[in-house]
Amino acid sequence: xxxxxxxxxxxxxxxxxxxxxxxxxxxxxxxxxxxxxxxxxxxxxxxxxxxxxxxxxxxxxxxxxxxxxxxxxxxxxxxxxxxxxxxxxxxxxxxxxxxxxxxxxxxxxxxxxxxxxxxxxxxxxxxxxxxxxxxxxxxxxxxxxxxxxxxxxxxxxxxxxxxxxxxxxxxxxxxxxxxxxxxxxxxxxxxxxxxxxxxxxxxxxxxxxxxxxxxxxxxxxxxxxxxxxxxxxxxxxxxxxxxxxxxxxxxxxxxxxxxxxxxxxxxxxxxxxxxxxxxxxxxxxxxxxxxxxxxxxxxxxxxxxxxxxxxxxxxxxxxxxxxxxxxxxxxxxxxxxxxxxxxxxxxxxxxxxxxxxxxxxxxxxxxxxxxxxxxxxxxxxxxxxxxxxxxxxxxxxxxxxxxxxxxxxxxxxxxxxxxxxxxxxxxxxxxxxxxxxxxxxxxxxxxxxxxxxxxxxxxxxxxxxxxxxxxxxxxxxxxxxxxxxxxxxxxxxxx
Numbered sequence: 001x002x003x004x005x006x007x008x009x010x011x012x013x014x015x016x017x018x019x020x021x022x023x024x025x026x027x028x029x030x031x032x033x034x035x036x037x038x039x040x041x042x043x044x045x046x047x048x049x050x051x052x053x054x055x056x057x058x059x060x061x062x063x064x065x066x067x068x069x070x071x072x073x074x075x076x077x078x079x080x081x082x083x084x085x086x087x088x089x090x091x092x093x094x095x096x097x098x099x100x101x102x103x104x105x106x107x108x109x110x111x112x113x114x115x116x117x118x119x120x121x122x123x124x125x126x127x128x129x130x131x132x133x134x135x136x137x138x139x140x141x142x143x144x145x146x147x148x149x150x151x152x153x154x155x156x157x158x159x160x161x162x163x164x165x166x167x168x169x170x171x172x173x174x175x176x177x178x179x180x181x182x183x184x185x186x187x188x189x190x191x192x193x194x195x196x197x198x199x200x201x202x203x204x205x206x207x208x209x210x211x212x213x214x215x216x217x218x219x220x221x222x223x224x225x226x227x228x229x230x231x232x233x234x235x236x237x238x239x240x241x242x243x244x245x246x247x248x249x250x251x252x253x254x255x256x257x258x259x260x261x262x263x264x265x266x267x268x269x270x271x272x273x274x275x276x277x278x279x280x281x282x283x284x285x286x287x288x289x290x291x292x293x294x295x296x297x298x299x300x301x302x303x304x305x306x307x308x309x310x311x312x313x314x315x316x317x318x319x320x321x322x323x324x325x326x327x328x329x330x331x332x333x334x335x336x337x338x339x340x341x342x343x344x345x346x347x348x349x350x351x352x353x354x355x356x357x358x359x360x361x362x363x364x365x366x367x368x369x370x371x372x373x374x375x376x377x378x379x380x381x382x383x384x385x386x387x388x389x390x391x392x393x394x395x396x397x398x399x400x401x402x403x404x405x406x407x408x409x410x411x412x413x414x415x416x417x418x419x420x421x422x423x424x425x426x427x428x429x430x431x432x433x434x435x436x437x438x439x440x441x442x443x444x445x446x447x448x449x450x451x452x453x454x455x456x457x458x459x460x461x462x463x464x465x466x467x468x469x470x471x472x473x474x475x476x477x478x479x480x481x482x483x484x485x486x487x488x489x490x491x492x493x494x495x
Contacts (some may be wrong), residue, residue: 001048004057009069009098012209013109013180019190019198021073024095026063027116027126029159029171034058035134035455038141040466041152041177046102052155062157062173063097063115070098070110074118078192079185079252080302082286087192089185089252090120093128096181107209109181110154113174127163131447133172134458136263138446140176142438142465143260148238149231150260152177158450170451178259180210184303185252191306203310206256219322221310226326229300231258233330236296237337241345242434243269243373245289247279247491251299265491268437270482271370272363278491293338297330344432345377346411347425350418358414361407369399372481374437381429383408384422385415434468435479441486442478 013021034053042049051057059065063072074091081089094113101107113136114128133156143150154175161171182202190199203221207214217223235258239246246253247265255261267278274290282288287295304323311319342359343351366376379394398404415425438461446457464475 001051002046003048003051004060004067007045007047007069008101009071010101010107011071011098012107012205013075013096013099014071014073016201016205017198019076019195020202021075021096022090022119024072024074024115024118026072026095026112028064029062029114029127029157029161029173031160032058032062032064032157032173033159035156035158035172035450036137036458036462037155038137038153038462040144041141041154044102044106044152044177045100045108045154047154058157061112061155061175063112067097072097072112072115074120075181075186076120076189077183077185077252078189079183079250080188080299081250081252082282085188085192086252088120088189091118092121092124093118093126094176107179108177109179111176111178111181113176114172125163127161127171128174129163129165129169130158130172130450131169132264133158133174134447134450135266135443136176137174138443138458138461138465139263139266139438140260141462142468143244145466145468146242146434146437148242148244148260149235149258151181151255158455178255178257178261180206180255180257181261182206182210182256183252183261184254184256184299184306185250186256187303187306188251191309196309199306200310203307210257219311221307222322222326225304225307225323226329228256228258228303229326229330230333232296232300233333234258234337235260236293237334237341239292240289240338241341241432243272243289243437245269245276245278245287246292247282247287249287249292249295249299251302254299254303267440267491269373270439270487272366272373272376273370274363274367280491293334296334297327300327300330341432345429347381347420347429348414348418349420352414352417355414358407358410362411365398365400365404365407369397371397374434375479375481377433378430378435378479381426381433383411385412385420431469435471436464436468436475438465439482439486440489440491441482444486444489 037049037052039049060067072095074095076090078087079089094111095115097110097112099107099109117126137153137156140150140153154177157173159171162168163171207220207224214220214223245267253262265279269276276289277285304327308319311322339356343355395401395404446461449457464478
């Protein structure tokens with residue numbers, strides 16, 4: 001294991017031309033102190049987590065002291081926000097400190113979020129507050145525990161500095177990690193500026209550093225778009241299957257690597273509601289839970305448009321047809337990943353024509369009764385093939401018990417048809433249906449304690465959500481449905 005001094009940096013993004021970023025320096029927070037460390041994220045850097053706790057390490061990671069080897073930059077990008085193009089966004093409160101290369105040759109950008117003003121801050125203050133930092137810190141690691149591609153969180157800090165949002169809050173910092181933080185909007189900014197040479201440089205950079213296998217393709221830029229389409233389709237299916245709503249699916253929040261990026265007003269489903277809106281600023285429901293798959297395609301279309309100059313310099317029509325062909329793979333891909341995921345959630349092995357209908361009937365019943373999404377699928381693994389349908393305790397969660405009984409009879413018949421064995425099915429289902437998710441009320445409880453200077457609940461949730469598929473002794477309370485006060489928490493972009 002290494003200390004911070006032993007990490008090896010190779011800051012390739014900082015060596016790109018000035019149009020890609022602005023060179024910056026963090027603005028130190030007052031009386032900054034360490035809140036929590038993700039040992040699992042530290043392991044990706046081969047970093048000894050205990051070495052982070054010493055004063056010199058805290059100062060470097062929080063931006064209070066110079067860190068040799070780093071070259072802080074704020075990324076420049078644009079994006080479509082709630083469907084409207086904004087010509088310049090960029091890292092308004094974040095900066096890449098540098099790129100760590102571990103012994104396996106893997107690259108991890110270390111990004112400091114909440115580090116102060118940058119040239120892209122616009123009217124913001126460049127800061128992050130404790131509640132939003134705790135939410136992103138916990139959720140990025142929780143999503144990794146669920147097996148969903150995501151940025152990672154190395155550690156987080158709190159401070160004595162007062163920051164104004166809806167109220168006075170303490171300024172906080174997150175050290176975020178990803179192989180790359182390039183977004184769809186990174187391509188859009190150069191397309192709309194008609195800086196096509198820079199657009200090509202960005203595409204070459206992404207291919208060389210993140211998709212080197214595409215370099216030998218006859219059309220490497222088209223292959224890049226095709227790969228991003230596939231990864232995004234898979235990511236959207238994973239979000240839907242686990243009941244995750246992002247809340248702000250702007251194109252500047254979409255990763256070119258297919259990672260879950262920029263956790264703001266996210267939310268996991270409690271009661272199943274297809275139209276769940278987790279962001280109280282989303283007045284029209286553009287980013288509602290059931291809209292995420294279609295918004296994924298909308299965002300990919302924006303990316304494809306931005307990449308058009310890369311496909312065919314001489315024939316615009318040919319470039320458009322290439323882009324359309326790549327985008328055409330999205331809907332079949334997401335349908336395939338989602339259908340496979342639903343079968344796994346139901347414990348089914350064989351693929352049968354009526355499986356989608358069987359799953360949708362259950363979801364419709366859950367929506368009609370407000371049944372808890374996570375707990376229903378987890379507890380469904382305990383349904384036995386030889387128990388009469390009207391003797392299943394699950395039925396009491398539904399308003400229309402007879403409708404559930406009818407569904408359960410069909411489900412048991414489906415299990416009989418493939419000679420499903422209860423214990424093996426239960427084991428399969430429990431590998432894909434989590435016992436624990438980061439419910440908003442759990443995050444809020446940790447935030448409330450942290451605002452009083454007690455960070456124990458942050459670490460408790462961090463460790464619990466690292467293994468969400470395992471029943472953990474003494475932690476049953478963390479799998480319960482939210483109390484009344486936690487059912488309708490309002491989460492905004494500043495949260």
